[in-house]
Amino acid sequence: MSRSWQRKVQKNQSDINKQRKKRGQAPLMSAASGKEALDTYKGRSYLMPAFLLLFILFYVIVTLNAEAFKPDDTMFWVTIGLYIVLAGVFTLRRPYxxxxxxxxxxxxxxxxxxxxxxxxxxxxxxxxxxxxxxxxxxxxxxxxxxxxxxxxxxxxxxxxxxxxxxxxxxxx
Structure with a gap:
């Protein structure tokens, strides 16, 4: 069997499986699908985001209590925002x-x-x-x-x- 024929079969198989999924039916079992069955076990990361949030809290407390620091600097607030976004990324990116x-x-x-x-x-x-x-x-x-x-x-x-x-x- 030629490769182009195999690609056509795979494409048609994936199209049919998409249609069957929309109708709530089980996908066709075919070796041509190219995907191997994996047993996946997901965890939840909460220590790294908690550490980042505690770090940014410490950073805010120390810098706002400093005499020489002016909190009007936009880079200060950008840094805080980016650390919060990074904590969110670590929360949403689950280990597995x-x-x-x-x-x-x-x-x-x-x-x-x-x-x-x-x-x-x-x-x-x-x-x-x-x-x-x-x-x-x-x-x-x-x-x-x-x-x-x-x-x-x-x-x-x-x-x-x-x-x-x-x-x-x-x-x-």
Whole structure:
């Protein structure tokens, strides 16, 4: 089958799935869709926004109480506004862990990162924590306290992932 034919089939498949979605029907199950099923576990970031808001509160208190500072400066208020916007961005940009067929993906501080099953040294779970150890780079730690992750459900899925790929799995 030629590539152009495959593209036509994919395009028609996506058009039909959009129509079926509008009607409330389930999408057609086809390998041509090109999208792999991912198990995604989302958390909620609240510590970094809280830290930023406390920082800006400290900044406002210190600068407004300073004798030499004139609060009429527009750059002062722009800075405050931008820190509040940054706190909002951190609140809305939810951290996640997605487990695919042969990789795991997560949103790190610098962007989305994927790790293949061959690059994982081991997976450790304990109450409230899931740790993915890598051969290169730092460990990925998912915490119930820090980011409100559903660690119990994540541990079950990662255990199946580890068994499938022969990765050492430790449950403490």
């Amino acid at each position: 862990l997605a487990v695919g067929r042969d990789f795991v993906r997560s949103r790190r501080f610098t962007g989305d990162r994927s790790v293949s099953a061959g690059s994982i040294k081991g997976i450790t779970t304990q109450k409230g924590y899931v740790i993915i150890e890598q051969h290169k780079g730092g460990n990925w730690v998912f915490s119930r306290v820090m980011n409100r992750f559903p660690t119990e459900a994540m541990a079950v899925r990662l255990k199946a992932f580890a068994e499938q790929h022969g990765i050492p799995f430790t449950d403490k």
